[in-house]
Amino acid sequence: xxxxxxxxGTYTGGWIWREVTARLRESGAEVYPATLTGMGERRHLAGxxxxxxxxxxxxxxxxxxxxxxxxxxxxxxxGIHPVLGAADRRAERITxxxxxxxxxxxxxxxxxxxxxDRAVRDRLSDPTGQGxxxxxxxxxxxxxxxxxxSVDGVPADALARLTxxxxxxxxGTLTQPLRLSDAVxxxxxxxxxxxxxxxxxxxxxxxxxxxDPRLQALTDPRVTFFELDTGHWPMxxxxxxxxDVLLRAAAGEGHRVTGAxxxxxxxxxxxxxxxxxxxxxxxxxxxxxxxxADAPRPAVVFVHGGPIPPGVQPTPRDWPxxxxxxxxxxxxxxxxxxxxxxxxxxxxxxxxxxDVAAAVELVRADPRVDGERVALWYFSAGGLLSxxxxxxxxxxxxxxxxxxxxxxxxxxxxxxxxxxRPAAAVRTAGQxxxxxxxxxxxxxxxxxxxxxxxxxxxxxxANVEVVDVPLGRHGFETIDHTEQARDAxxxxxxxxxxHLRS
Numbered sequence: 001x002x003x004x005x006x007x008x009g010t011y012t013g014g015w016i017w018r019e020v021t022a023r024l025r026e027s028g029a030e031v032y033p034a035t036l037t038g039m040g041e042r043r044h045l046a047g048x049x050x051x052x053x054x055x056x057x058x059x060x061x062x063x064x065x066x067x068x069x070x071x072x073x074x075x076x077x078x079g080i081h082p083v084l085g086a087a088d089r090r091a092e093r094i095t096x097x098x099x100x101x102x103x104x105x106x107x108x109x110x111x112x113x114x115x116x117d118r119a120v121r122d123r124l125s126d127p128t129g130q131g132x133x134x135x136x137x138x139x140x141x142x143x144x145x146x147x148x149x150s151v152d153g154v155p156a157d158a159l160a161r162l163t164x165x166x167x168x169x170x171x172g173t174l175t176q177p178l179r180l181s182d183a184v185x186x187x188x189x190x191x192x193x194x195x196x197x198x199x200x201x202x203x204x205x206x207x208x209x210x211x212d213p214r215l216q217a218l219t220d221p222r223v224t225f226f227e228l229d230t231g232h233w234p235m236x237x238x239x240x241x242x243x244d245v246l247l248r249a250a251a252g253e254g255h256r257v258t259g260a261x262x263x264x265x266x267x268x269x270x271x272x273x274x275x276x277x278x279x280x281x282x283x284x285x286x287x288x289x290x291x292x293a294d295a296p297r298p299a300v301v302f303v304h305g306g307p308i309p310p311g312v313q314p315t316p317r318d319w320p321x322x323x324x325x326x327x328x329x330x331x332x333x334x335x336x337x338x339x340x341x342x343x344x345x346x347x348x349x350x351x352x353x354x355d356v357a358a359a360v361e362l363v364r365a366d367p368r369v370d371g372e373r374v375a376l377w378y379f380s381a382g383g384l385l386s387x388x389x390x391x392x393x394x395x396x397x398x399x400x401x402x403x404x405x406x407x408x409x410x411x412x413x414x415x416x417x418x419x420x421r422p423a424a425a426v427r428t429a430g431q432x433x434x435x436x437x438x439x440x441x442x443x444x445x446x447x448x449x450x451x452x453x454x455x456x457x458x459x460x461x462a463n464v465e466v467v468d469v470p471l472g473r474h475g476f477e478t479i480d481h482t483e484q485a486r487d488a489x490x491x492x493x494x495x496x497x498x499h500l501r502s
Contacts (some may be wrong), residue, residue: 002250003030003068003094006308007059007236009077009102010148010174011166020235023243030068031249033453034059036082036173038136043167048135051172052081052111059086063093072250076100076235077149078169081111081178086266091183098249099325100242101149101194101232101412107180111173116346116414117147124174133385137174139166149232152196158236188222190249192242197232198410201225201255202412202443202474207263208257212309216259224254229444231411253282260438268314269478272485278330280323286359287317289326298373298398298500299335299363301324303356305380305406306343315340321477325377328489334497337363343382346413349420353385364396373500377401380474383422383449384409390425393432399499400429401492403437404474406446407453423453427460433499434464437492439472446474 004024006017012031024031036055038046059082063071071093075083080102087094103114115121124137141161145151151159194198204225208215217223226245228234234242248254281288291297300324304316316322317338326336341355342348356376362490374396378386389397394447408423409415419425425436434457438450457464469476469488476485 001028001030001068002070002072003032003066004072004074004246004250005059005062005066006031006033006074007036007076007079007083008034009079009338010169011039012162013042013167015040015165016162017235019239020243020246023240024246027243027247029247030066032062032066032161034062038170039167040165043069046136048172049172050135050170050175052085052174052178052396054170055082055173056089059083060089062185063090070095070250072096072098072246074100074246075099075102077102077232078111078174081105081173082182084184085178087179087187088184091187092135094187096188096190096250097184098190098192098246100192100234101197101199105178107176109331110175110177112175116412117416118347118414120147120414133168135172136168136170138168139163146411147416150194150197150364151233151413152231152411153237154231154233155236162233162236185217188252190223190254191225192234192245192249193225193227194232194234195227195229195443196411198412198445200443200445201227201257205257206475207269207309208259210309210312211265212312214309214471218257219259221256224249224252224256226254259301266475266479267319267321267340268404269320271320272477272481273324273328273489275324275327275331278327279327283362285317285341285355286337286339286362287326287412288363288366288368289323289330289338291330291335293333294367295366296370297333297335298375298497299369300325300329300375300377300496300500301339301356301360301363302322303339303341303376303378303382303385305378305382306352307345307348307381308343310344311378321379321475324477325493329497332493332497334500335369346415349415349418352382353388353420356385357388372396373398375399375500377403377496379403381406383407384415387420387425390422390429390432390434391419393429397432398502399433399435401435401437401481401496401498403492404437404442404446404476406449408449410445410449423449423456426453426457426462426464429462431463434462435467435492435495435499436464437467437469437488438478439466439474441471441473443474465495467495
């Protein structure tokens with residue numbers, strides 16, 4: 001017999017698992033939807049001393065009173081913090097930990113540190129003006145739940161119930177650091193990723209493929225993953241599907257991420273086109289790919305995506321995709337520019353934008369470049385960095401290009417109110433040409449941002465050309481060596497260079 005202990009996120013209680021609980025019990029499992037101190041129907045028990053340790057002790061006591069030989073701990077959002085704390089103290093009782101659309105907190109990390117929305121994080125960390133209630137945080141109103149995670153798929157009545165039953169969150173539960181020993185590290189785990197909130201197995205595999213040592217633990221065969229095509233609240237939007245996934249997770253099922261091994265990572269495989277090598281010159285964080293020319297030539301600045309963990313080698317400007325594009329445009333008589341910028345975390349978009357702006361000024365000042373004819377070409381999550389230039393295009397910017405781009409922040413990125421939203425900025429781009437390369441097999445969460453961008457572009461009659469890649473995948477230049485893919489690259493380059501020369 002398996003017993004599931006279900007632990008929900010901020011402001012909620014065991015009531016949120018009602019439909020999931022019913023489904024699990026139908027399968028014959030024991031289920032304990034936990035309501036932690038001060039939450040749900042226990043809100044009257046909260047006090048200034050209620051903190052993460054209080055919630056960990058709640059779960060330790062619950063585990064001690066469960067007789068089932070197999071206990072699966074399930075943590076959603078903030079709930080993973082007390083789950084990990086309790087599992088660390090009762091590791092011998094736990095057969096698996098399930099992370100439901102949540103981060104991976106480590107020893108010494110407070111829950112507040114993992115809140116993606118910086119504005120929300122700053123507000124929660126500052127109790128100024130709260131008076132006697134400075135020890136608790138009021139729940140958000142109905143229209144602000146989206147800031148805590150996508151409400152995609154949540155029925156209106158369920159969202160209203162969430163708002164009505166939400167309890168103030170004791171501040172100490174979010175600010176007290178989680179303390180872990182090595183005991184919890186040896187337990188099997190499962191991640192349930194909600195794609196409409198911006199998470200997917202493909203993204204996990206991409207990050208692991210970059211070689212970040214912090215993520216190598218995800219390749220352990222005891223670690224599995226599932227995806228649900230819904231937002232941040234699957235217990236409300238897809239309770240039956242979530243229950244089925246929990247049952248499969250308890251049985252050890254799920255997708256396993258493999259390490260790179262001897263196979264070359266996808267982003268380091270050869271560029272899909274053979275290009276005759278041109279002279280390449282490095283200036284700081286910028287590389288110039290130079291054509292055979294005496295007079296100043298137009299330039300294309302290629303901007304990589306991310307976040308790229310610090311220390312990854314080689315850095316993006318040496319990846320075959322960007323070297324390939326730089327050399328390709330140089331072979332056609334235009335200066336190709338590749339660069340490294342500091343998009344290492346989702347909080348780094350401001351720094352990365354500064355890096356790109358500095359690189360552009362360096363390029364425009366170079367005597368080999370016609371500084372009045374420059375194009376900016378963005379890739380993947382670097383697409384958000386195009387927003388500043390779309391919002392107020394300078395006269396020298398002749399074209400913006402974007403390939404398999406993210407054109408609006410994903411829901412769990414915490415950038416809802418930031419300036420990095422090309423889907424909004426395009427409304428003031430005027431007739432600046434935009435060349436967008438779209439792959440047919442794009443991840444659904446990214447495709448949704450492209451759809452939002454194209455809808456906005458259509459409404460304001462922006463000058464957008466779409467180049468489609470049939471059966472193309474994200475990062476197709478090194479994984480889809482097809483005639484259709486090569487043709488798409490050639491068409492996109494031809495279009496961008498045509499705008500530079502017109």
